[in-house]
Amino acid sequence: MKTIxxxxxxxxxxxxxxxxxxxxxxxxxxxxxxxxxSGDFVQRGExxxxxxxxxxxxxxxxGADLVVELPVEFATGSAEDFAAxxxxxxxxxxxxxxxxxxxxxxxLAPLQAAADxxxxxxxxxxxxxxxxLAKGLSxxxxxxxxxxxxxxxxxxxxxxxxxNILGIEYLxxxxxxxxxxxxxxxxxxxxxxxxxAVPEAGVFASASSLREILRDEASASSSALxxxxxxxxxxxxxxxxxxxxxxxxxxxxxxxxxxVFADDLSGLLQYRLLSALHQGEDLSRYADLSPExxxxxxxxxxxxxxxxxxxxxxxxxxxxxxxxxxxxxxxVLGITDKDMATARQADFVSFIRILGFQxxxxxxxxxxxxxxxxxxxxxxxxxxxSLSPEAMQQLNRSLYASHLYQSLVFQKGRxxxxxxxxxxxxx
Numbered sequence: 001m002k003t004i005x006x007x008x009x010x011x012x013x014x015x016x017x018x019x020x021x022x023x024x025x026x027x028x029x030x031x032x033x034x035x036x037x038s039g040d041f042v043q044r045g046e047x048x049x050x051x052x053x054x055x056x057x058x059x060x061x062x063g064a065d066l067v068v069e070l071p072v073e074f075a076t077g078s079a080e081d082f083a084a085x086x087x088x089x090x091x092x093x094x095x096x097x098x099x100x101x102x103x104x105x106x107x108l109a110p111l112q113a114a115a116d117x118x119x120x121x122x123x124x125x126x127x128x129x130x131x132x133l134a135k136g137l138s139x140x141x142x143x144x145x146x147x148x149x150x151x152x153x154x155x156x157x158x159x160x161x162x163x164n165i166l167g168i169e170y171l172x173x174x175x176x177x178x179x180x181x182x183x184x185x186x187x188x189x190x191x192x193x194x195x196x197a198v199p200e201a202g203v204f205a206s207a208s209s210l211r212e213i214l215r216d217e218a219s220a221s222s223s224a225l226x227x228x229x230x231x232x233x234x235x236x237x238x239x240x241x242x243x244x245x246x247x248x249x250x251x252x253x254x255x256x257x258x259x260v261f262a263d264d265l266s267g268l269l270q271y272r273l274l275s276a277l278h279q280g281e282d283l284s285r286y287a288d289l290s291p292e293x294x295x296x297x298x299x300x301x302x303x304x305x306x307x308x309x310x311x312x313x314x315x316x317x318x319x320x321x322x323x324x325x326x327x328x329x330x331x332v333l334g335i336t337d338k339d340m341a342t343a344r345q346a347d348f349v350s351f352i353r354i355l356g357f358q359x360x361x362x363x364x365x366x367x368x369x370x371x372x373x374x375x376x377x378x379x380x381x382x383x384x385x386s387l388s389p390e391a392m393q394q395l396n397r398s399l400y401a402s403h404l405y406q407s408l409v410f411q412k413g414r415x416x417x418x419x420x421x422x423x424x425x426x427x
């Protein structure tokens with residue numbers, strides 16, 4: 001029985017994701033495909049456009065056999081934390097043979113070379129990195145410069161794309177763990193990661209493009225209730241851009257009624273800022289909020305702004321948009337540096353939360369129950385019977401995040417079952 005793991009956000013699930021799953025089966029001969037996905041908030045420091053159950057159903061409809069959830073503190077963490085958590089989760093399932101990810105060139109060798117440099121951190125690399133940081137570059141930009149110096153001709157155009165960066169982090173995580181999981185990569189297809197224009201016919205739409213279509217429709221409507229106000233032609237266009245079966249999942253979960261975007265967090269963020277100011281709270285205790293960033297944010301607290309406007313207010317040459325977005329999200333979700341450190345010390349994953357599976361995947365689930373290194377959670381109400389107090393703390397962070405997310409969609413007119421009453425999705 002060969003099982004391939006995929007670490008993803010599916011924000012939302014698109015043709016490129018369906019292609020990856022099909023390649024896992026047709027090229028790499030997987031018997032089963034396991035997807036470890038972000039919950040209701042993603043690595044960009046934003047809410048997912050659709051909730052985790054909708055995205056789980058989309059993945060299952062397109063061939064995934066099992067979908068499990070990444071804990072929220074690492075689903076919203078840096079690329080390194082995101083990848084390390086994903087690798088740990090797949091490792092602890094005890095049945096995953098290979099990890100498949102998409103990259104710009106579909107070539108593992110240069111990505112592995114970069115991962116080896118970053119793990120070893122030779123003296124010349126450290127010196128070059130420090131030099132570029134001193135010149136005011138952000139850490140990601142400085143690291144790219146240092147890698148280009150270290151690797152020379154092995155660096156290709158587009159090397160620093162988000163997909164390649166994550167791929168390098170997956171390779172680092174597997175090697176650091178001494179994992180038996182073998183890495184695999186395929187050349188990604190379709191629009192670029194950041195391309196948000198409507199694609200030409202026959203070109204896979206990027207997640208950014210699909211989110212932009214949804215955002216445009218929400219802005220054009222007098223209400224967020226897509227089922228009532230959306231232009232039928234726009235829905236038809238969206239349906240054409242999504243893989244077969246995924247649009248049905250959107251309708252079945254009523255997700256089109258209330259897509260969620262970063263600025264939907266504006267009210268929650270402003271409340272947290274005013275509350276912290278009122279109580280004299282030190283914001284630097286929250287993950288990714290440095291003392292300098294905390295001080296600047298505190299000075300702005302009495303001036304209301306949207307979530308994205310707040311990021312622009314705080315952005316500097318050496319602080320990226322995404323880094324600030326993650327910091328603000330961690331403040332909203334109450335995720336502290338201590339929470340992150342505790343979870344890292346526990347090897348990232350203290351339990352495995354099952355979101356959905358195929359009925360035909362019974363042999364896979366049986367194998368996981370025998371081999372898993374940590375408890376499986378399929379019914380939240382019963383989790384306390386099998387989880388340690390530390391694992392329950394990690395689970396409760398994800399539950400809190402999901403319940404906040406559900407409050408956002410409720411404001412848009414969509415009701416959802418809470419985490420204690422929502423059932424695992426079975427197809």
